[in-house]
Amino acid sequence: MMVELLLIVAFGGSLLTYVLGKLSSRLRNGFALLNALALVIMIGMLYGQEFERSLPFGFLGIQFSIRMNMLSWFFAATILGIGLLAVLYSFRYMKGKERLDYYYFTLLFINASMLGTVVAGDLLSFFIFWEMMSWSTYLLISLRGGGKAIFAGIKYIIMSLVGSLAMLVAIVSLYTAFGTVDIGELAVHMQSASLGLALLVVILFSITFVIINALWPFHTWLPDAHAEAVSPFSAILSAVLVRKGLYGLFLLMYVILGFSFLDRLAVGAISFSNVLAWIGAITIVFAAFRALLQNDSKRILAWSTVGQGGYMVLGVSVATSMGMAGGTFHILNHCIYIALLFFVAGAIEHRTGGIRDLDSLGGLIKKMPVAFVGGLVGIFGLIGLPLTNGFVSKWLIYKSLILEGRPFLAFAAFLGTWGTILYGYKFIHNIFLGQLPDELRDVKRVPFTMAVPIMVLVVLVFLFGVLPGIPLSVVNQVGTYMGFEPLDLNVWGIPSESGTLNVVNLLAAIAVAGFLVWLLFKTLGRSTRVDQSDNYAAGAAIPRGRYGFTREFYAPLYRIVSPYVKDFPDALFLWIADRTKALGGMTRKIYSGYVGSYVMYIVLFLAALVFVQLTWSPW
């Protein structure tokens, strides 16, 4: 009964929030927070339960059912956790903006429908929740208004519509083949399915999930959408919503099809997982270099989201338990630090009056220390430095790739990481470091309700980085649910035979060495704090106003790589859209407005009928 209650609370909560908003905004905010909190608590109580139950009602004779297991729980937990933080964060961020009732309603509604997709026990209800997720997301992306946001919204909804139509066809063909859409039963039936059907279904589903997971070449909706949405929602988008695609892939590959079947799909070296892995690799490298060329704080993060999706797919498609654990754990980690980074970018935006251009910021570390800590930790997690959570999952992914003898994929992954370092440092440097421009002298520090989510996430990044055993045990259960043998763990890491990971040694070493050096530094060195204006400028006093090197930070590298990392898919899709419009313009010419030709059409139609009859005589 718990899961039904969960869904009821989620959907009802969103509606009720809207209604309360009409009464008073305080009431609305309070209730929204309460609702999100209640959901988190309920999902916490559901931990470890595993059941599948059919609901009393159906749809066109298809019985709805819900299921709860570690896989669903894992995703549901991420969704609700980030949802809670995003709601808390929104209070100050959205303050004074218009259409707040609408905003909170849609936000909670999206969370609810995402929850629905992960607890759905049959593909039809999965699809229905999925569609609700799509259009409600579309309704929230363009909230800001303005040309770019509008464009982002339409781009998103059209691509996701392509995906959902493909999925609809796939689901219905499954239904016509087996007369059921229940996931559990399909898993049984699929083993006896014909290859043709399986291939069709796999391809159609993969289109859907690749689009929503924004892998190359279907990534093009993501950067616009994430950059243009309001920041708390950007966090939700790239932390959890994009990862629904991976949930779908898990469902497809390991729950419905299963290993044996995936092997049957293989043609020589071209197997489903191989293709997927290479798509992931291309995505990683492409996204890393695209991110280098960006100059908008949120756009950088958006591209990094694209790239990280590639890592997860790499991990998942190397079907070893270690790779699987790496991919799954990376989903969690990414959802933590990307949300953190979007919160930070949003805080900067909020305080500096909506500045996202990296050229016009700088030196904010003195003004917004909390945001700086958040940003730094987030970037460290993104890079995957030791003692942050990103390190463990990336370590698992690299290692599984190397031990599986996939050096080229591993190379792509490493290269992506080094690209990440470049744009990550650019993000930190151009926003927080360097000289503080005059126009930012009176920037205020991050408000409390925005600082709390940031700090929570910072703590999580380090917690999961230092004690990876805790989340990995959950990840292990997810893996075992999908039929992988569990990794052997201890709370500090992975004591496996071929190269172990032991974080406690790292922690101790870094702590001791850091302490010693600090001691040396403090005892021997004597230093006086000077103002930023007291700075070496070849003997001259530094110019007032703006003095720093932020513009075209990696200019020589741009000059080298920019010809090779053009966004060809995007251009292609835009071209297609453009052509379609032109085609419509041409077809309109048929309706010339001259009635004579209209009558002629009627006569021609008759003539065509006669012609057909006389030629083939079908009637």
Add this chain to the structure above:
Amino acid sequence: MVSPVLLIAVPLGLAFAMPLIALISRRLPRFVPLVACAFNLIVAIRLIPTVLSAPVIQRIGGFSPPFCINLFAGPVGVMFAGLIALAGLVIAIYALSYIRTGPTVRYHMLYMLLLVGATGVVLTGDVFNLFVFFEVLCISSYALVAYFGDRNGLEAAAKYLIQGAVGSALLLMGIGLLYGLFGTLNMADIASRIGSVSDISVFVPLALIVSGLGVEAAIFPLNAWLPDAHSSAPSSISAILSGIAIEVGLYAVVRMIFTVFGATSIFMFLLFLGVLTVLMGELCAFAQTNIKRMLAYSSIGQIGLIVFAFAMASTISLAGGLFQLLTHTLSKALLFLAAGYMIHRSGSMEISSLNGMGRRMPLTSLAFSFGAFSIVGLPPFIGFPSKFLIVRSALEKQQTLFTLLLGFVLLGTLVEGAYFFRVVQAIYFKKSGDEPASRSLAPALPLISMLILAVLIIFVGIYPQPVADALSTAASDLLDRAAYIGSVLR
């Protein structure tokens, strides 16, 4: 046991009594359509359970078929009648405050006649009656298109009139040929004897009738009148035209092909025609900047979808087609009604003039977006189950051709989504121009009518089971020729 004759007789009588009622009070005629439609709705609903068990054959003039004119109130017919009455009621409520200028009495009278014609077409069991009712329908709609009497309206009406006349002429010729062949006009009778003559001599009337009815049914090359007529008519009339008139024409085509001619082999032709219609309609709509023309073209696309569904000629596909028909009636009526007041507010039909409507007319905009989502076929709106049924039926054919054509249809749906979402964005997220975003609701009555439609859309979308069951019996009834013949010629 109410008689189906009432469905026609009462509104007809009221329509002709309208001028007399007008003598009593100028404000009274506005309410007559309400009364009539409400009455029809009740009668139809009362009838549905009985006809689901067995069709009601209403003989007129005491003779027994084939020597008399008979009404055939099968499940399809009665459901259509009910749908017509429902749409008519809702739109009549809307019209109460929407139609203020011009010869209102004549408007309501013609409106009634239109509904009568439509009801007659769906209920009659006699080919010539079909023609007559069709003319009633068409002529009243010609007049209504030109209601405002402005240049566009008159031009559109003239075009509509010419093409409609050509269509009717072809139809009449076809019917004449049939009469010549069989010496009877009763559908069942013709159907029973259709096999007795040579194919080619059956083909000629078939071709004539299909193209004649096709004009009203707006199948691809024959639908050139539609965009002008729908876009320049008053919004209430646009709603009724694309919500009822086209569907009735389509019903006539289907009844003719399925029941009278039983020409199963024409389906493949219709299939391609349907797909072509979908692509044409959607592509043209995608290129429109005028909201009403866009909606009109999208109606063409929807008709194509329905034709596609009918032409697959399986129980599920027919049910899907009928369901899609219901979807289209409700959603498109809603869209036209909502658009009507938004245009009324902004004073222009350009999509760009709807920018920021969401703030100025929140409820109307909400209704519009419901309609749009439902037409595109997103859950949990009514459009989803119908689309689901159509896709399912196409895939159950288990043939590559059908799958391919389905792909094209879905492509059309994609384009449809593109332009509808564009409009929704314009309404909600584009900043309105110079005009201050002062919030003003549409008058109460139109809102009520939109509300009814919206509630229906959501409710059926969430709980489509009963509708689907009823429609599947209707579909089987439509498919089953022998039962039809038998039930009439007892």
Add this chain to the structure above:
Amino acid sequence: MDRNQLIKWLEAPAKMGHKYSLHAVYFCTGCGIIEVPPSITARWDAERFGVLPTASPRQANLFLITGYVSVKTLKAIIRTYEQMPEPKYTVGFGSCPINGGMYWDSYNTIKHLDKYIPIDGWIAGCMPRPEAIFVAVTHLWTLIDKDMADGYKRYRKYYSQYRANQEKVLLGLEWPPLFPIEAG
């Protein structure tokens, strides 16, 4: 290295460090700079004395003012001197910094540089040869040994006067005082 060297190292490492690693600001104030390249390259090789040109004043502890000082240059000199970390040593190279030299009557040349920043040693001559630099360096060593190279201490102590002189000639400075200025 011999024994008393070692003892010196042990008892005063900092002082020895300053002696044997004099990193000079590579700062061209006047024509005298022409003598610096030969002194640091293979011909005379200043590096064997531990004298090395640095790129930024933050890293240096020796300031060679090579050649005449115009008013405009004085500002840069003061700025650079103030940015050097203490302890720091200044050497005026050539006669111009001492008394204006051949520009003694120019309206725009600073005579008596030591009115504006403290100078630990002078190298007379126009031009002095590179050997003179090494003479100066060895002389500076002895001064450091005797704690007489205390220019930076003087600068702290009499900062208000120095600042006053600087502002008089430069008509105001656009950076705040380095040390608190006591009144009077």
Add this chain to the structure above:
Amino acid sequence: MRIVWLFLSPLIALVAGVLLLGLSRKIMARIHWRYGPPLLQPVIDIIRLFSQRSASHGILFDLGIVVSLAGSLIITLFLPFGNIAPLSGSGGMLVILYMMLIGPLGIALSGGESGNPNASIGISRNLMLAIGYEVPLLMVLLAVMTRYGTISIVEIVRVQQASTWSIASWPLVVSGLAYLLVMPAMLGFRPFEVVQAPQEISSGPMVEYGGSYLALVSIQHALSLYITISLFVNLMLGGSGNIVIFLFKMLVVFVLFLFVNAVFPRFRIEQAVRYLWRWPTLIGLIGLVLVALVGR
């Protein structure tokens, strides 16, 4: 015993690094026909710097340096040094790769905090150079790891001890060549000395460092010299059974690249990256393909 080595090996690395630094100055002087400074000149400099009072630009300005030096110190625990590798059991090559980031990142953060454009330019050059040489380097490392089928560097060294040096074994010789080509860039020697180009950007990231900051940075520099070379020695020259031979190998490699350093002028960063992405990458790719073909 292990505890002792835990503290001893960083110290040895430190001493070795500083000596290498002094040696480099001496040898460079001799190549220039100069007498050159005493061997311990770096030590004198460090003492002098520690005794100077310096200007700080903020907390990150201090922390960055500390973190980078600490990170560099820790790597010495993961690199086998002779036959001693106190912490190599926990993470292997991947950890080393990531820890090697901490040094440059720390300097980058603190340099950025200094708010001097020269520092920013230097850092951006540093990162660009890094991605320049990481591309071939990663190919080489992956070739080695795939060849020996392990990510543990101790294992790699052991296998080489058993059989032969990787640079002398068949498919890996190509990768070894690529490694040799990128070594100057990793050491920051000419022609890749673009990061702290004193004549252009006044020693780049270190422009604001004086006193103890500069001292720590130069110690870190010495350590990074040590780390880079010992990684090469471990991966390519088969490490060594005892410390002396190990240090000797390091010395040879170092002097080799010192000669390159002495005779080359400086690239522009753009030329440097283009070069690194052309020849070494090509050779590294060939090596990787060969390894992938030949297998273990």
